[in-house]
Every structure is written in structure tokens, then in C-alpha cells.
Amino acid sequence: MELENLKDASDKASFAQAVKKGLGKHQGLYFPTNIQPIDNIDALLEMPLVARSQLIIKHLIGDELASELVDSMIAQAFNFDAPLVKVTDNIYCLELFHGPTLAFKDFGGRFMAQCLSHISKGEKVTILTATSGDTGAAVAHAFHGIENIDVVILFPKGKISPLQEKLFTTLGDNIHTLAVNGDFDACQQLVKTAFDDAQVRDGMHLNSANSINISRLLAQVCYYFEAVAQLPEDDRQKAVFAVPSGNFGNLTAGIIAKILGLPIKRFIAATNLNDTVPRYLVTGEWAPKATIATMSNAMDVSQPNNWPRIEALIEKGLFDKTLLSGEAIDEDYTQVAMRKLQTLGYVSEPHAAISYRALTKSLQANEVGIFLGTAHPAKFRETVENVLGQPIQLPKALVDVAGKASLAGEIDADYASLKSYLFETLGD
Template structure:
């Protein structure tokens, strides 16, 4: 697989090197220059999720892993389903919350852990990542207990749900968590700063597990094919997919699936009040504002890191910008959407509700809508119960951590402080 640093095209690497490096020079993302469509999509759709994923990822990655090696990594990572639920006559939800941490990031986090463990061959690695909610848990659980790999997770203090937080702050061992006095963008900025710091990179052997890392991103491509495979022929004809978007890795993966030949008609980039991308698609000006705290807090991102990859696909002609619609949903509409879904017999949470509401506003006659359910409603139990006025039982994964002690330490949004803390922990 040939990957180029989008900020410095003289830095060109293969897949394994990109996985080990995480972020390129000048904080540049690694990405492909072209995407070759897959042959015989119909035959692929008839396969199981793991078998289909082996074909898709071998096609994208190339021969850096043998088919047997890559197959084993996928079998170890994709051990749970991604079912499509019918919500209404022409509306469906792709439920991506049936993994160990009840969120879509289990797919990418587990595949990355498998890849990096194989590639590093026991050499020391420090995973440094920022989370607005689900990444932290998925990455923590994927790497917990792996020898010679330490994980440091920065998260915005008080800005993610308590149960989300407990899923990754209660593990201990090689999982180190820092509650930062700031928003997600401040956490992400410090992660990027660390990758520009030669001492940090070299002495701590840094890597990132955000969707910055190409392994996480490619894993997410697979569940778009899985969604399409579960729909009947009529639903496939005019399929519109609404993606609840924060850091935009999820939408990037969907666009890669489209470039591979999956016949999706168009995508909706659904955001909350942090509407940098919808405004950009409408007005053509990139003008991030201060991040706003919302009910859909995992999407509280005003400077999405994956957007340069989408821009690159548009500029290279890999995708047509016209297949993208931006839609920003406010707090009242988010709550209304949750109640509308409840009336249809479907319990959802704020992130999926943003995507559902965007579909309702955008869907045209003859189109079928699919929205991504990115997290189990119980991960946002307090807000879901308050909005819907009904109790919500906890799945076992959350019940197990609800009363556990958090190992998180509190730190200011100060890079020098975070750097010293990491050296104190790991040197």
C-alpha cells in the first residue's frame, strides 16, 4: 500500500510504516493517492463480514501481510456483529455498538491493536490518543494487558458521559488516563504537538490510535459493505447514508467504500452545533468556531482531523463532492429526533438521533435512508432517560464498571505539563 503524507508529499510510506508512525511530518495524515475499485461487488456482498473484510483489506493494503496473516488479524478483531435494524418503511439503522465497549470504534481499535502488536514484534510502543468519548474505551480495551505497549488517553474533563469515562479510566495497568481541563480540540492539539516533539517521539516510541492512524480508518470501511449486504435489492437502489460526524473518520471510511465500488447514492455529514463542515460545504469557507458542548458530546469537535483526507479524495477525483451534503442539528431537534425514534419503537441516543434527524430533513422520494448507530444508548443513560422519560437498563459491560474506581489524573491543558507527566509515568 502506497501512502503519502498530505502535508509533505516527500514522505511516502507503506501500510506497516504508517501504522507504526501514526502521524507524519508537520502533523500530516498518511493517505492513498488512488483507490482501485473492487471486482464483483455482488459476490463480496454474499460473504460473511470477516471473509468479506479479508478481501477488502487485502485489496487496500496489498501484500505487506500474507492472506493468512491478515486473515488471522481480522478474525481476532471482528468477533461481533454489525446488524441493520429496520426503523421505518424506508429507514434503517446500522448498529455498530455490539462490540466489547458498545461503540463503533471497537472495529478500528481492535484491528489497529492486532496490526500494531504484529508489526512491533514486542518492541516498546506508547499509544497517545485523545478521545471525545468512544475512542478512549475502544483503544483501552483493545490494548489492555498487551506487553510493551502503554496507552495514554487524554480526555476533556467533565465533557463526556460518566459511563463512557468509566469504560476506560477503570482499567489501570498499561492504560493511563488524563482528565484535561479543556475541550477535545485542546486534547487533540496536545497529541499533535507531541508528534512534532522529537524527544517524545524517539524516547517514548509514540504512536496514535485516533482515526489519524490508517489502520483504524481502513477497518471502518468494512462495515459499510456489511450494511449494504443486509439490505434487500429495493433498499440498495437509492441508498443515502447519514453519518454522525465529529472527527470525520467514519465518513472518510464510507467515502472509501464508495470509491471501492459500493453503490451508495450519497452521504450526509451530520453534525451537532459544531458545524464547521456543513458550513464549509454550503459556503466554501473553512472557519472553525469555538467548540460548543452538546448532548452528542463525542461529536463536539470544531476542527475535525480527518477532513484533509476527504479534501484529498475530492481534489484527486476519487469521489465527487456533489455526493456530500452537510447538515447541522441543534439540541432541540436532537431531543425531538430521539422522541420520534421512540415513537417508532426504537430507542436511540443523541449521536444517532443527529444522523436520523438529518435523514428526515434530507431524504427525497424514492430514496432509502440508513443512519449509523455509533454507540449503545446506555452509554448516555442519564441524558437518554431524561429526554425519553423512561428507565434504561445497563448492558453487562457498563454494569460491570459503573461502581469501579477511576484511575484518571487531572491535568491542565498545558503541553509541558502533559509531557512531564508522560515521562514520569513511562521513563
């Protein structure tokens, strides 16, 4: 698999190199130079999740890794279900929160852990990543206890739900967490700056587990196939996906799935008030604003890192931009959507509710809609209970951490502070 840096086409990398490096020169994203469709999609859709995903990943990365190794990595990473739940006659929710940290990022985080632990061959690696909520838990649990790999997670102080925070700040051992006095974009910028600092990047053998890492992105492609596979055959050509979007890795993965040949009619990029992409799709002007804190905090991103990958697919003629629309949903309509789903017998948290609201605004009579459920409602217990007026039972994964003390440190959104922390905590 050949990948190129979207900011410097001369910076090429294999899949293994891109997984180890995370980011390329000038903070550029690695991305495949070409994506070839898969033959016989219908037969693929009749296969179970793991067997199908093994074929998809091997098709994408080629023969760079042994077939048996990829099969083993996928089997260990994807050991939970992704059910498609019917909400109305023509609307479904793809529930991606049945993994160990109750969020869609378990798919990418667990596959990346499998990849990196093999590719690094026991060499020291420091994973530095920013989270707006779910990435932190998925990455922390995927890498917890892996020898010679340290994980440093930055998160915006006071801007993620308490239970989300407990899932990754209570582990300790090789998992280090820092509450940053700033928003998610500030956390993300600290990560980017560290990758531009040769002393830190090379000295710490730095890697990132955000969706900028190609292994995480490719893993996410697989659950779009799982969604369509669960649809009635007559509905597969009518599928419209509404994707709750923050950093836009999720949507990028869906577009890759379509390029591979999955019969997706179109996509809706659903955001909260941080509406950079919906505005861009209408005006053609890229004009990020200051990040706004919302109840759908995992989507509080005004400068999404993965958007250049979508632009690259459009520019290369691999994806038709007219098949993508954007919808920004405000706080009031997020709550309206949560209550509407409640009347339909479905309990949802804010992120999925936003994608449901965006879907219902544009779904046509001849279409079948799928909105992505990216996190278990209990991860946002306070918000959900306040909006719906009913108690939410905590699953075991949250019960186990709810009473634990956070081990997180705290820094200002200042690179010098981060650099000092890294060398003092992890330096030899």
C-alpha cells in the first residue's frame, strides 16, 4: 500500500511506515495514492463481520502484511457486534457502541493497537493524542498494559462528560492523561506542534492515535459494510448515511467504503453548532470560527483534521461532491431529536440525535436512512436524563469506573508546558 503526504507528495510511506509515524512532514496526513474497487460486493455482504473485514483490510493494504497476521489482528480487534436497529419503517441506527469503551472508536483504536504492537517490534513508542471524548477511552483501553508503548492523552478540561473522562483517566500504568485549559482544537494543535518538533518526535518515537492515523481510518471502513449487509437486499441501493461529524474521520471512512463499491446513495455530514463544513459546502469558503462548547462535545471541532482527505478524494475524481450535503443542528433541535426518538421507543444521546435530525430533514420517500450511533447514551448520562426525564442505567463498563479517582494532570494550552511534561514523565 503506497501512501503520500497530502501536504508534500514527495513524502511517501508504506502502510507500516504511516502507522508508525502518524503524521508526515509539515503535519501532513498520509493517504492512499489510489483506491481500487472490490469485485463482487454482493458476495462480500453475505459474509460475517470479521471474515468480511479481513478481506476489506487486505484489499486496502495489499500484501504488505502476511494474510494470517491481518486475519488475526482483525479477529482480536473486532470481537463485538455492530447491530443495525430499526427505528421507523425506513430509518435505522447503526449502533457502534458495543465495544469495551462503548463508542465507535473501539473499532479503530483496537485495530491500531494490534497494528502498532506488531509493527514496532518491541521498540519504544509514545502515543500522543487529543480527544474530544471517545478517542481517549478507546485508545487508552486498546493500549493499556502493552509493553514499551506509553500513551499521553490530552483532553479539554471540563468539556467532556464526567463518565467519558473516567474511562481513560483512571487506568494509570502506561496511560498518562492531561486536562488542558482550552478547547479540543487547542489540544489538537499541541499534538501537531509536538510532531513538528524533531527533538520530541524523534526522541520520544512519537505516534498519534487520532483518526489522522491511517490504521484507525481503514478500520472504520468496515462497519459501513456491516450496516448495508444488515439491510434488506431491496433497500441496499437506497441507503443514505447521516454521519455525526467532528474531526471527520468517520465520514472519510464512509466515502472510502463507497469508492470500494459499497452501494451508498449519498452522505449527510451532520454537525452541531461547529458548522465549518456545512457552511463550506454551501459557500465554498473555508472559514472556521471559534469552537463552541455544546452538549454533543465529541463534535466540538471547528477545524476538522480529516477534511483534507475528503478534499483529496474529490479532487482525484474518486468521489462526487454532489453526493455530500451538510446539516448543522443547534442545541434546541438536538433536544427535540432526542425526545422524538424517545417517542419512537429509542433512547439516544446527543451525537446520534444530531445525525437523526439531519437525516429526517432531507430523507426522500424512495430512500432508506441510516444514522450512526457513536456512543452509548449512558456515557452522557446527565444530559440524557435531563433532556428525556428518565433514568439511564449504567452498563458495567461505566459502573466499574464511576467511583474511581481521576489520575489526570493539568496543563495550560501551552506547548512549552507539554514538552516539559513529556520529558519529565517519559524521558530516559
